[in-house]
Every structure is written in structure tokens, then in C-alpha cells.
Amino acid sequence: MATIPSFPPIHFDFGAIQELPGELAKRGVDHPLIITDQGLVEHGVYQKLRDALPADMAVAVYDNIPENPTIAGIEQALDVYKANNCDGIIGLGGGSVLDSGKALRVAATHNMSVIEILNNLGKITADVAPYITIPTTAGTGAEITFGGGIHPETNAPALTIRSIHVQPDLAICDPEFTMTLPPRLTAATGMDALTHCVEGFVSNMSNPPCEAIALDGTRRVVDFIERAVADGSDREARAEMSMAALQGGMAIYMGLGPIHALSMAFGDSPLHHGTLVTVAMPAVMRFYNDKLNGNGLERYAEAMKLKADKESGNRIADAVAEMNTKLGLPSTVREMGYEKTDIDRMVKECCDSGFNHPAPIVPSQDEYEKLVTEVLG
Ligand SMILES: [Fe+2]
Numbered sequence: 104m105a106t107i108p109s110f111p112p113i114h115f116d117f118g119a120i121q122e123l124p125g126e127l128a129k130r131g132v133d134h135p136l137i138i139t140d141q142g143l144v145e146h147g148v149y150q151k152l153r154d155a156l157p158a159d160m161a162v163a164v165y166d167n168i169p170e171n172p173t174i175a176g177i178e179q180a181l182d183v184y185k186a187n188n189c190d191g192i193i194g195l196g197g198g199s200v201l202d203s204g205k206a207l208r209v210a211a212t213h214n215m216s217v218i219e220i221l222n223n224l225g226k227i228t229a230d231v232a233p234y235i236t237i238p239t240t241a242g243t244g245a246e247i248t249f250g251g252g253i254h255p256e257t258n259a260p261a262l263t264i265r266s267i268h269v270q271p272d273l274a275i276c277d278p279e280f281t282m283t284l285p286p287r288l289t290a291a292t293g294m295d296a297l298t299h300c301v302e303g304f305v306s307n308m309s310n311p312p313c314e315a316i317a318l319d320g321t322r323r324v325v326d327f328i329e330r331a332v333a334d335g336s337d338r339e340a341r342a343e344m345s346m347a348a349l350q351g352g353m354a355i356y357m358g359l360g361p362i363h364a365l366s367m368a369f370g371d372s373p374l375h376h377g378t379l380v381t382v383a384m385p386a387v388m389r390f391y392n393d394k395l396n397g398n399g400l401e402r403y404a405e406a407m408k409l410k411a412d413k414e415s416g417n418r419i420a421d422a423v424a425e426m427n428t429k430l431g432l433p434s435t436v437r438e439m440g441y442e443k444t445d446i447d448r449m450v451k452e453c454c455d456s457g458f459n460h461p462a463p464i465v466p467s468q469d470e471y472e473k474l475v476t477e478v479l480g
Contacts, residue, residue, distance in 0.1 A: 244352025303354025358461020435480020
């Protein structure tokens with residue numbers, strides 16, 4: 104049986120930010136808290152958002168969300184929310200900010216600390232603060248998904264937040280807000296979208312409309328990522344990558360898999376998520392190569408403009424490795440500066456990961472050990 108969940112409403116285009124004041128009013132939000140990070144303030148992206156709101160609106164700001172989302176960042180944002188009697192949240196940023204907002208909207212209305220929320224996801228009710236997302240990267244899909252990862256401490260593995268009640272109320276995808284994203288992050292977040300498309304597409308959830316979306320998102324990444332990385336002012340490439348990111352987010356509704364499980368194995372260091380998953384993708388595609396024939400890899404290879412045959416998994420792996428090199432991304436986790444050596448712990452993280460549930464084939468412990476070793480480098 105196909106299960107087709109619904110996405111939040113989305114405004115998508117250059118200039119979509121103009122919809123924000125009306126959307127806040129519709130939700131009765133008079134005193135929003137904007138959560139963001141310092142880079143976005145420094146690069147003027149926050150100001151662009153502020154300019155779209157009425158000058159006399161009482162707006163509070165918390166601009167210190169870290170590069171990977173932490174409980175401390177959410178707790179500090181909550182203090183600002185409460186001190187200013189805020190009545191809604193606007194998340195302006197990449198996956199870290201947008202996922203932080205998911206926990207924050209619960210913490211704002213539930214009489215529980217953030218760690219209690221993360222340890223008691225079943226206690227999250229629909230009584231959450233209004234939450235609008237404005238992505239400034241193109242790739243995480245966090246603007247529309249109902250899950251995310253929050254690190255208890257910077258160097259501790261992420262805990263999952265997952266509940267339909269944390270799904271954002273609305274996403275405003277205005278590619279203008281991605282124009283200042285530097286090349287390396289454009290590359291890494293864009294490749295994250297590709298991993299969402301492939302893991303969603305081959306997952307064991309049947310959802311033909313989303314499968315078509317995943318293939319279309321794949322084509323956009325393949326066609327436009329190099330342009331967006333080479334020239335950040337290429338408006339067409341930016342818009343196409345924003346759409347690919349959104350489509351990757353829709354693909355996540357079918358679940359993820361071993362690529363994302365592997366990224367958790369190295370989650371005890373603050374490494375960039377998008378870079379981790381694209382480094383992990385070739386190994387997982389090779390693992391699938393002789394196991395998933397007739398089960399989607401050929402169609403996926405076609406979407407990547409590759410020959411579709413029994414070697415599709417290997418072809419996809421080679422193509423992604425080549426894309427990573429061309430985009431200046433690393434090919435192993437060691438190249439990212441990861442120095443830990445406790446392979447058994449990494450393998451256990453992979454085996455225990457909830458990302459395995461939707462996987463078409465779950466690697467065994469031995470297979471995960473091989474995957475971890477290969478991805479680690
Ligand atoms: Fe991801």
C-alpha cells in the first residue's frame with residue numbers, strides 16, 4: 104500500500120519573502136522570534152528578512168545557532184523567546200537552524216526541557232508554537248521535514264527529533280536567500296539533496312508521486328550543481344538547486360537509509376552533514392550494486408544520465424565520486440579531519456540507526472564494518 108503524507112504549504116520563487124508578513128498575520132503572530140546564525144547576519148541575509156517585515160513589528164532575534172544544532176543553542180533561543188513574549192518562530196538558515204526551530208517550537212509550549220523532549224518524543228502534542236522556515240542553503244530539505252538531529256553537546260552524537268507536530272507550518276523558499284552561500288557549502292548541501300533523493304527513491308516505502316519527485320530532484324542536482332558552485336550569482340542555477348533541495352526534502356518522506364546511518368557514525372565530531380553523506384554515498388551505491396537489481400537503481404541511473412544496466416549501482420557510485428572531486432569535496436571522512444579510531448563504536452552507531460528501517464537492504468554488522476572502513480578512508 105502506498106502511504107502519501109502531505110507536505111507543509113510552500114511559497115517558492117524569487118521574491119517569495121514578500122508573503123511572510125501576510126503569513127504571520129494569518130497565524131496571529133505579532134512578536135516573532137527569528138532564529139539564525141552569525142554568518143547570515145554578517146552577510147546581510149538577516150537584514151533582507153527584517154526588511155520584508157513591517158518596520159514597527161516587535162521582532163526578537165537569536166543569532167547564535169551553531170553550525171551543528173545543539174541543545175544549548177535551542178535553550179538560549181528559548182530564553183530570548185520567553186523574555187520577549189514571542190508568539191511564533193521564523194527559522195532563517197540551513198539545516199542546523201531549521202532543525203533547532205523544530206525543537207524550539209515544542210520547548211516554547213511544553214513544560215519540558217529540550218533533553219526531556221528529545222527523550223520523550225511521544226509526549227509532543229499539536230500544541231506547538233507557529234513555525235515558518237526560510238532556507239538559506241539548498242540541500243537539507245529541513246524546511247519541510249518533520250524530523251532532525253540535535254546534539255546534546257557539540258561533540259556528542261545527535262539525538263533524533265521526529266514528530267509530525269514539528270513539521271514546519273510553512274516554508275518560504277526564496278532562492279534570493281541562497282545567493283551568498285559560499286561554493287563549498289553550495290556543493291556539500293546540494294549533494295545532501297542528491298542523497299535524500301536516492302535514499303528516498305530506493306526505500307521500502309511505496310510512494311510513486313514522491314518517487315517521481317526524487318528522480319526530478321536528481322536531474323536538477325546533476326544539471327545545475329556545478330553551475331551554482333562555479334558562479335553563486337547564477338540565478339537560474341540557484342533556483343534549480345533550491346527546488347532540488349525541496350524535492351529532496353519530499354523524498355525524505357519516504358525515509359532515508361545507510362548513507363545517513365553512516366553519517367551518524369562520525370557524529371561525535373562537528374563535521375558538516377552534507378559533506379559526510381556525499382562522501383558515504385559511493386560506498387553504499389557499490390554495496391547495493393548486485394543486491395538491488397530490478398529494484399530502482401536502473402531508473403535512478405537513468406535520472407543521473409548514466410547507462411542503466413546491472414552495473415547501475417557501481418556507475419552511480421563512480422559518478423558521485425567524480426562529482427565530489429569536481430566540486431572540490433573530499434573523498435573520505437579522514438580527509439575531513441576526523442581522527443577517531445574506535446571502529447566498533449562507529450559500526451554500532453550504524454547498526455542501531457533508525458535510518459535503517461526504510462532501507463531496501465540493511466547492511467549486516469560485517470557489511471557495515473566494511474562500509475565504515477571504506478567511507479572513513
Ligand atoms: Fe541529509
